[in-house]
Amino acid sequence: MKKKSMPRKVKNHTSQNHLPRLAFHNFKFLDAPEARSLRILAEYLEPQERLRREGVKNTVVFFGSARILPRDVAVLKLNELTRKTKKGAKRTPAAELKAARQAVQMSRYYEEAREVSKLLTSWALSLKNGPNFLVVCSGGGPGIMEAANRGAAEAGGRSIGLNIKLPVEQVPNPYITPELSLVFKYFFMRKLWFAQPAKALIVFPGGFGTLDEMWEFLTLMQTNKIRNRVTIILYGEKYWTRVINFDAMIKSGTVDREDMKLFSLVNTPAQAMQILKANLSRDLSLRPTVRQPFP
Numbered sequence: 001m002k003k004k005s006m007p008r009k010v011k012n013h014t015s016q017n018h019l020p021r022l023a024f025h026n027f028k029f030l031d032a033p034e035a036r037s038l039r040i041l042a043e044y045l046e047p048q049e050r051l052r053r054e055g056v057k058n059t060v061v062f063f064g065s066a067r068i069l070p071r072d073v074a075v076l077k078l079n080e081l082t083r084k085t086k087k088g089a090k091r092t093p094a095a096e097l098k099a100a101r102q103a104v105q106m107s108r109y110y111e112e113a114r115e116v117s118k119l120l121t122s123w124a125l126s127l128k129n130g131p132n133f134l135v136v137c138s139g140g141g142p143g144i145m146e147a148a149n150r151g152a153a154e155a156g157g158r159s160i161g162l163n164i165k166l167p168v169e170q171v172p173n174p175y176i177t178p179e180l181s182l183v184f185k186y187f188f189m190r191k192l193w194f195a196q197p198a199k200a201l202i203v204f205p206g207g208f209g210t211l212d213e214m215w216e217f218l219t220l221m222q223t224n225k226i227r228n229r230v231t232i233i234l235y236g237e238k239y240w241t242r243v244i245n246f247d248a249m250i251k252s253g254t255v256d257r258e259d260m261k262l263f264s265l266v267n268t269p270a271q272a273m274q275i276l277k278a279n280l281s282r283d284l285s286l287r288p289t290v291r292q293p294f295p
Contacts, residue, residue: 060137065143131257141161231280
């Protein structure tokens with residue numbers, strides 16, 4: 001006799017394993033091209049909520065090269081190369097020695113960015129408007145960005161780091177206040193958060209990224225597309241006038257001489273602080289810019 005076959009168990013489709021997920025818990029979907037608009041919106045709303053929660057009112061932004069080294073690191077590298085050459089081991093290429101000497105020269109900007117940030121933070125804390133009334137903000141990486149966060153920390157203040165996801169991962173520097181360390185996927189959303197709460201911008205020597213961000217600020221100011229008036233300082237007159245021929249632009253009629261008033265050129269921390277104090281002191285009754293809608 002044939003054995004009676006047992007009835008097949010039907011899977012319970014209402015079991016926990018088969019419950020559909022909420023769309024905003026579906027991380028595969030959130031990473032897909034179809035959810036790009038949601039990711040963009042998140043990169044506006046989450047930083048806004050974070051800055052409000054931490055009580056940040058206004059920022060002073062530092063731009064500059066990620067490649068500029070602290071003075072002690074640059075000197076150590078040059079000394080090591082020189083020592084190897086003197087020992088007669090494998091001869092150090094002239095180009096490598098030249099680059100190491102140049103790195104020592106450029107390291108002055110790291111130390112001076114650090115000093116400006118330290119002075120600025122000490123001054124901001126002395127205003128008795130709260131520790132987050134005027135906060136240093138950087139791109140969160142190494143070089144000038146690190147110097148800015150480091151100076152703020154040395155003055156006993158907090159500082160912001162707006163990092164960015166890159167093909168070669170950029171690690172947040174250790175001097176950022178942890179609660180104010182953010183990371184972005186989209187460059188344009190990161191730029192928005194550089195600009196929206198900013199009361200001042202200090203641009204140290206840098207490359208493509210620094211120039212891109214600097215022109216963005218200048219264009220917003222030139223076209224009155226930014227609500228808060230931003231003090232813009234280009235630090236290192238020799239570098240900037242060599243890299244950008246402002247006179248040629250004026251003579252060619254591509255910018256007005258009046259546009260040169262959008263920024264100031266300085267060479268020392270004292271000069272930078274003089275401008276910052278004069279301009280920001282006039283605006284100490286300023287409204288917190290983080291709470292204003294971005295135009």
